[in-house]
Amino acid sequence: MGSVALGDVTRLLSDSLGLIPEEARVVRQHRPAGGGGKGRESPLQILFVTSEIADFVKVGGLGDVSSALPRALAAHHDIRVLVPAYREMIASDHEIKPVGTLPGFAGLPACEIGEITCHDGLIIYVLLCPELYEREGNPYCDDMGIGWDDNDIRFGRLALAAAEIASGHAGIDWRPQLLHLNDWPTALAAGYLHWRDEPTPCVFTIHNLAYQGTYDPSRRQALGIPEEALTIDGLEFHGNLSFLKAGIVYSSRITTVSATYAREITTPEFGCGLEGLLASKAEEGRLVGIPNGIDDSWDPRTDTHLAQAFATNDWRGKRANADYVRKIFGLAVNNGPLFAVVSRLVHQKGLDMTIGVAESIVRAGGQIVFIGRGELPVENALCNLAARFPGSIGVNIGFDEGEARCMYAGSDFLLMPSRFEPCGLSQMYAQRFGSLPIAHRTGGLADTIEDGVTGFLFDDMTLSSYMHAIQRALTVFQATDLFYAMRRAAMAGRYHWRQSIEPYTQLYRQVLSEQVLSEQVVNEAIHDDVDSNVGKVMRATP
Ligand SMILES: Nc1ncnc2c1ncn2[C@@H]1O[C@H](COP(=O)(O)OP(=O)(O)O[C@H]2O[C@H](CO)[C@@H](O)[C@H](O)[C@H]2O)[C@@H](O)[C@H]1O
Secondary structure (H helix, E strand, O other): OOOOOHHHHHHHHHHHHOOOOHHHOOOOOOOOOOHHHOOOOOOOEEEEEOOOEOOOEOOOHHHHHHHHHHHHHOOOOEEEEEEEOOHHHHHOOOOOEEEEEEOOEOOEOOEEEEEEEOOOOOEEEEEEOHHHHOOOOOOOEOOOOOEOOOHHHHHHHHHHHHHHHHHOOOOOOOOOOEEEEEOHHHHHHHHHHHHOOOOOOEEEEEOOOOOOOEEOHHHHHHHOOOHHHOOOOOOEEOOEEEHHHHHHHHOOEEEEOOHHHHHHOOOOOOOOOOHHHHHHHHHOOOEEEOOOOEOOOOOOOOOOOOOOOOOOOOHHHHHHHHHHHHHHOOOOOOOOOEEEEEEEEOHHHOHHHHHHHHHHHHHOOOEEEEEEEEOHHHHHHHHHHHHHOOOOEEEEEOOOHHHHHHHHHHOOEEEEOOOOOOOOOHHHHHHHOOOEEEEEOOHHHHHHOOEOOOEEEEOOOOHHHHHHHHHHHHHHHHOHHHHHHHHHHHHOOOOEOHHHHHHHHHHHHHHHHHHHHHHHHHHHHHHHHHHHHHHHHHHHOO
């Protein structure tokens, strides 16, 4: 479980002061809604549907986005979140108010909807279905990292609940004008709305195209998917049914989390077999990249997780964090560069590349600390690496938000040789904490790291290309003035969620105005039809 959320910071404040600071409160419906706040348009009602939220459960970047983006948008819109009620929510000290019930459908069980009002005012609807969601492990896997074998039912249920809330069938006295869906676990909602002829439009955000939620077509009946949807124009994908494809096919707009990744996924190299469909969406103007941001909790001057808070130029304060990190990872006292890796341990993240250069880094006087959890072979390879270089390489196989923040704060460089990276938050956090990312020039890494200014980029996914970037970093580390200038540039980072409000607002409004237009066209057609029938009747009347 993570603790990054602005809500948590707010809770700490309110707990200590006994009140909620006005500026930290989520403001709903009171301010004009316009793009980023300058227009006079009314707030939109949006349901943000997600499978994780860092307030309670975080596996990776989606958890951060689900906590921060709705909060940023809440200053202009009435935006609420829907997420399964995992055991972390049930065990939390938040009151869960029952607000709705949903009947079973096909193989999807009946469930209830509870409402949590966060300390800053954000409303989170939680889908209560203990048999599906209250389990040990994380939202997707058991404690051994093995995916739950009923994930289709678990996330089909989530998606259908979103569609039912949108249609006003959940008994909740609030209805969204639009669903904002995130990744495959929520994608089927767009399909359920389409198959039921419900008009609520969807915006579907792809945080990672590599995870698709594909299932054997025999699961169709259990999920309540009509037979005619299992075609090439529907959610059929290489003979299977694909949740992700449903999101792409049936949503009004598809977004992804950086401009570069939005282009990349229309190519065979990054498109995971969906490049043709995505390219056609891009041509229609229905696929856009809107970059992620980072929230105010990522501030080295105020972050209470750190061994010592520090500001730009307070390199002694930053050094205190480096000392702390060396200590907790059992590394030797050292004046050389400290490299960090904070990552899910999956193929995407290129851990094999970092293992490949680790010896060279150590020989050059560097040390490396890793924190991560994921695929067992990667975990084992990292443990072996640490055993080979005691005092120089430290590994924590686990998930620890506070420790990760100390690592961003204490390290000189962050290693991120991702094979692909839709946006990436770790490199933005690192920059904010004065740790220069060394990263593959791909996706959001290419968009958020200025090579030679705020970090180092390499072009080819080869050890020599990666090592060349590391050599450049080591050279800069020796040139103290330049090194500090780069740190300052990185810490001045421009990446904040505020920048995402305008593009999302514009997109939502476009989608809704298209829907109004298409409803008008339908109404006029019906009207014309009725008129001509009336005419026929009148002509036929003697
Ligand atoms: N062991 C550990 N302990 C503590 N914290 C840990 C950790 N391992 C990872 N984290 C944290 O998890 C988050 C990772 O977010 P990223 O966006 O960098 O990658 P991820 O692949 O999970 O996200 C996907 O979704 C996001 C959101 O859109 C995209 O930015 C990204 O490109 C895409 O792959 C960061 O907050 C990081 O600090």
